[in-house]
Amino acid sequence: MTFKFIPPYIRDITPYPPGKPIEEVERELGIKNSVKIASNENPLGTSPRAIQAIRKALKSLNRYPDGSAFYLKNKLAALHKVSPGSLVIGNGSNELIELIIRTFIQPGDEAIISDPSFLIYSITVKASGGKSVIIRLKHDYSYDVRGIIKAIGKRTRLIFISNPNNPTGTILSKKDYAWLLQRVPEHVVVIDDAAYREFVQSRDYPDGIDYLRDKAGNLIVLRTFSKLYGLAGLRVGYGVTTEELAGYLDRVRQPFNVNTLAQTAAIAALEDKAFVKRTLANNREGLDYLYRALERMNISFLPTQANFFLVRVSPFMSAKQAFESLLRKGVIVRDMTSYGLGDYIRINVGTPSENRKFIKEFGEILKTRL
Ligand SMILES: *Cc1c(COP(=O)(O)O)cnc(C)c1O
Numbered sequence: 148m149t150f151k152f153i154p155p156y157i158r159d160i161t162p163y164p165p166g167k168p169i170e171e172v173e174r175e176l177g178i179k180n181s182v183k184i185a186s187n188e189n190p191l192g193t194s195p196r197a198i199q200a201i202r203k204a205l206k207s208l209n210r211y212p213d214g215s216a217f218y219l220k221n222k223l224a225a226l227h228k229v230s231p232g233s234l235v236i237g238n239g240s241n242e243l244i245e246l247i248i249r250t251f252i253q254p255g256d257e258a259i260i261s262d263p264s265f266l267i268y269s270i271t272v273k274a275s276g277g278k279s280v281i282i283r284l285k286h287d288y289s290y291d292v293r294g295i296i297k298a299i300g301k302r303t304r305l306i307f308i309s310n311p312n313n314p315t316g317t318i319l320s321k322k323d324y325a326w327l328l329q330r331v332p333e334h335v336v337v338i339d340d341a342a343y344r345e346f347v348q349s350r351d352y353p354d355g356i357d358y359l360r361d362k363a364g365n366l367i368v369l370r371t372f373s374k375l376y377g378l379a380g381l382r383v384g385y386g387v388t389t390e391e392l393a394g395y396l397d398r399v400r401q402p403f404n405v406n407t408l409a410q411t412a413a414i415a416a417l418e419d420k421a422f423v424k425r426t427l428a429n430n431r432e433g434l435d436y437l438y439r440a441l442e443r444m445n446i447s448f449l450p451t452q453a454n455f456f457l458v459r460v461s462p463f464m465s466a467k468q469a470f471e472s473l474l475r476k477g478v479i480v481r482d483m484t485s486y487g488l489g490d491y492i493r494i495n496v497g498t499p500s501e502n503r504k505f506i507k508e509f510g511e512i513l514k515t516r517l
Contacts, residue, residue: 156254156276163270172479181477182501187313187343187455189377190497191429193412194422197378200415201408212407219410222417223385227356232390235397236405240342240371240384245271246396247338247367247386251304252277258305259298261290263314263486265340268307278302288315288449292327299335306331309340310355311347314486314493316451324353328363336392339368342384343453345375345423346430352452356387364389372409374454375426376416383409430454433496440506444513454496457483461490463516469509476508 169183184190220231237243244267252258254276260268262281269279280303282294295306308327310319319327331337339355355368371384383405386396416422434451441448441458449457460469469492470482481493494505 154276156273160270160273163266169479172474176475178477181479182497182504183479184494184497184501184505185479185481187374187495188379189374189426190501191377191426193377194416194419196419196422197376197412197416200411204408204411208407210407212403212405212410214402216405216410219414222414226417227387229356229387230390233388233393235386235393237384237386238404239373239382240340240369241267242404243369243384243386244268246399247305247336248272248275248277249399250395251336255302256304257300257302258307259295259303260307263488264307265309265313266486284315288317290319290323292323295327296330299332303335306335306337307340308337311343311451311453313342314457314483315449316453316456318347318349318352318452320351321353324358328358328366331365333365335365337366339366341368342371342374344370346427346454347452349452359387367392372413372416375423378412378416381409381412383413429498430496433499433502436502437496437506444510455493457488457491457493459490460492463513465489466492472512473508478505478508
């Protein structure tokens with residue numbers, strides 16, 4: 148053991164299983180024109196306005212980025228009707244998750260995390276020496292808000308809510324959200340990770356930012372440019388919270404955590420109403436198509452409020468088998484075994500032709516299993 152001083156809680160971490168790049172998969176399997184519907188990315192590409200803005204900004208890469216993200220914060224503040232001081236910009240919202248955990252969790256402190264939910268929460272809590280207190284989702288895959296409140300103890304510092312929840316696509320209702328916030332003690336911080344907020348169609352969805360304005364002084368709402376705006380590769384997300392909490396997160400972050408291209412692209416993407424509209428329409432129509440096609444195949448799935456959903460591949464095959472068979476046919480999906488869901492794969496809505504390819508190939512695999 149050369150590096151025996153590495154703390155055991157770091158040694159024990161199971162690394163996040165990332166999806167493979169398409170090029171690598173194609174090279175390994177000797178296939179072409181494969182489609183990736185595994186990482187909830189925007190299938191229509193990147194906001195064209197963002198691309199235009201990035202081109203212009205390329206000339207100023209000799210300069211450090213604006214460490215205060217002045218223009219982006221002002222733009223977001225106006226959009227959400229909050230003060231620029233209540234915003235924190237991150238290198239993706241994943242960086243904000245890390246900053247929050249570094250700010251609040253010391254070894255032995257606890258974060259309440261639902262399961263199945265986004266794997267990054269517990270991995271990052273572990274990296275800080277914290278403990279994840281896991282609350283199972285209920286049978287219908289909704290959040291067990293009572294269970295969460297009951298689990299709050301002396302060492303509880305954070306409660307993570309992914310709303311809509313990745314990977315189930317389910318949401319917390321307005322009633323449950325308000326119920327939860329009312330019962331969380333002031334010193335415990337609720338993280339409302341709203342990465343897929345823009346895709347939600349339900350009227351019963353609570354927008355965390357409204358609750359922040361009303362009262363909650365212990366709430367951080369996370370949003371991202373990775374999904375709706377197609378900027379996952381550039382890394383930019385943000386948190387909306389109180390000025391006090393934003394001030395703490397600002398102390399922990401690197402001064403230049405968000406690069407120039409990301410800041411510029413994010414501002415332009417917010418103005419790209421046409422791209423947003425196209426993306427949302429593609430998502431709605433894609434979901435309709437996929438739901439109907441799967442129903443015809445007698446395959447069950449979890450209806451979603453996001454741009455992805457869980458497809459039950461059992462009893463015909465395991466998630467691993469589905470993943471591997473689809474991969475060989477050039478369709479990259481997410482095997483949910485690492486989330487403890489060995490009967491499910493997760494797919495995101497693709498372009499119409501990507502959706503059709505998935506249905507066609509999945510249908511052929513099914514035929515060999517019936
Ligand atoms: C995709 C996703 C994010 C976005 O992370 P970024 O770091 O902003 O790319 C955040 N939370 C959840 C639950 C996600 O699925």
